[in-house]
Amino acid sequence: MMFETDETREYRHHIARWVDERLKPQAEALDRTGEFAFELFREIGELGYLGTMYPQEAGGSGLDNPYTCFTILCEELARASVGFAAGVCMQGSTATHTLHAWGDAEIKKNYFLPALRGEKIGAFAITEPNAGSDAASLKTKATKTEGGWLLNGGKVFTSNGTVADFITVVATTDPALKAKGLELFLVDTTTTGFSVGRKLEKFSVNCSDTAELVFDNVFVPDNHRLNNGSGSSFLNAYQSLTVDRIFTAALAVGVGRAAYDASLQYIQDRQQFGQAVGKFQAVQFRQVDMLAKLETARLYTYHAAQLADQSKDITREAALAKIIAAENCHEVCHMAMQNYGGWGLMNEFPIQRFLRDSYFPMVGGGTGDIMRLIVARQIGL
Ligand SMILES: Cc1cc2nc3c(=O)[nH]c(=O)nc-3n(C[C@H](O)[C@H](O)[C@H](O)COP(=O)(O)OP(=O)(O)OC[C@H]3O[C@@H](n4cnc5c(N)ncnc54)[C@H](O)[C@@H]3O)c2cc1C
Structure with a gap:
């Protein structure tokens, strides 16, 4: 195939073998039960695949072609189970990208690195019941308080949502600013005021966890506001x-x-x-x-x-x-x-x-x- 290098060939060879030996035999059962595959998820972390996108100095795999390799990972997992692959895709990219880019030492130690090892599960929540394609009209509100922010609102369709240890939540600091008022807040799901509304039942990607989330005066410390200091995060x-x-x-x-x-x-x-x-x-x-x-x-x-x-x-x-x-x-x-x-x-x-x-x-x-x-x-x- 046209885009192969020794690195991508070897990467595909290894993940394909794991998929055939470990994921494929369980794919039907995972679809039937709709359960999140904790054991397989941890295995993928232990094997280092969740670090595919990141440089070695950040705790990642340090690959020459990280995007191509992560694309291979998503394709190979999905040929057995799109549901499982969707959870891994969320963890290895969307849920960890901004932690890597803007997280401080505390965030790296407590969330980013454990996520890469598959020990903690992450999610990314922007969609709301009345704000899907029109994400900029979302209503979850972040209000400044001493030492941090208070989040109030609700999210829907959050992948990995009921099993997540941390969730990057997009909230508005000022609805009048529309997209420019949206900021990212890293929420530890053990925080008081956070709860899972319900796990949503689906007809597609059953073993991918999909949640409705509730934020009721959830305190987020200042350093958990993920921002590079210039404009809307x-x-x-x-x-x-x-x-x-x-x-x-x-x-x-x-x-x-x-x-x-x-x-x-x-x-x-x-x-x-x-x-x-x-x-x-x-x-x-x-x-x-x-x-x-x-x-x-x-x-x-x-x-x-x-x-x-x-x-x-x-x-x-x-x-x-x-x-x-x-x-x-x-x-x-x-x-x-x-x-x-x-x-x-x-x-x-x-x-x-x-x-x-x-x-x-x-x-x-x-x-x-x-x-x-x-x-x-x-x-x-
Ligand atoms: C299984 C699953 C997992 C998901 N995981 C996550 C997640 O982890 N985190 C997260 O934040 N979100 C997640 N989502 C949400 C997903 O991103 C939204 O469902 C998607 O963006 C569409 O929003 P909506 O469902 O509200 O549809 P709507 O925006 O209500 O769209 C309804 C219809 O109108 C069309 N439409 C809307 N606006 C326009 C326009 N301007 N021009 C033309 N057509 C338009 C749409 O294409 C669609 O056909 C997930 C969704 C699913 C199904």
Whole structure:
């Protein structure tokens, strides 16, 4: 494949083996029970994968191509379980990025490093019941008090939310300032006033934990306001949210690949009219169309990751990667269902799970419409 180096090849080889030996055998059960896979999560931390994005001096892996390697991690995990991969993606990037960038020594010691080791679980909460795509209209309020801030409000759809030890919460210090008034606050979930409203039940990415959160006069010390000292910390954190779109695209590529591989095997095994259904041209064409969509998704996603490794502005490419990969791979899963006939609908085959899970990359980190808005601005519209 075009974007490989010795480092990325070796990285993929090792994580692929772990996925086959450890995650794949448990993926169905995790989907059925919807339980957070604590043991596997800790294992991923012990093996060092949660430090993929960070330099060695910060406690990370010190890789030459961190974005490409993290993209590989997301893809490989997602070909077994998008739900598990989504939790790891959150921990290894969104939930830890601003701690690494702006956290002081206390934050690094108590949250960032334990998170990289898989000992503490992190989350990132911006979405609210009435503020999704329009994040700047969020209502969770941060009010200055002696030695820190008091948070009041509520969040929804927070990944890792019911199991998190710490959560980076986006709150407004002044609603009139809209996006410019948004700041990031690191909340320890043992703090008085914090509670989990409920764990949300889903039809997709079941073993990814999704929560509703309540903040009732939650005290956040001054040093837990994550800010680099110049302007709104949310706007400054935007670059990390941009990069996350590539990782969400990689989740799509992973599940698309799983559906493609399963379908290719199935149509060679399944006999009808005295021959394998893969001998019928209609089925062959569908399988080839799946490959075309998957390869396009894969190539563009790794193109965007490679640009990120070269420190290029990836605003346009990351949004395009998410559009191309999420939508192509959702179609790949849909076509795999067709190739399976009635058995595709049965829970004993994973195809229905792949199709259900393929909805997540189209929404997580921003919908396809919002990605199109971002690209439209980038091309001057
Ligand atoms: C499983 C899961 C996990 C998630 N994890 C997290 C998390 O960890 N942390 C977090 O903060 N959030 C998380 N989210 C929230 C996610 O980012 C939002 O769901 C997403 O941004 C969309 O917001 P919404 O659901 O409120 O949809 P809405 O914003 O209400 O959108 C509804 C529809 O209107 C369209 N629309 C809205 N505005 C526009 C516009 N300006 N132009 C064109 N179309 C528009 C949308 O595309 C969509 O089709 C998660 C969501 C899911 C499903």
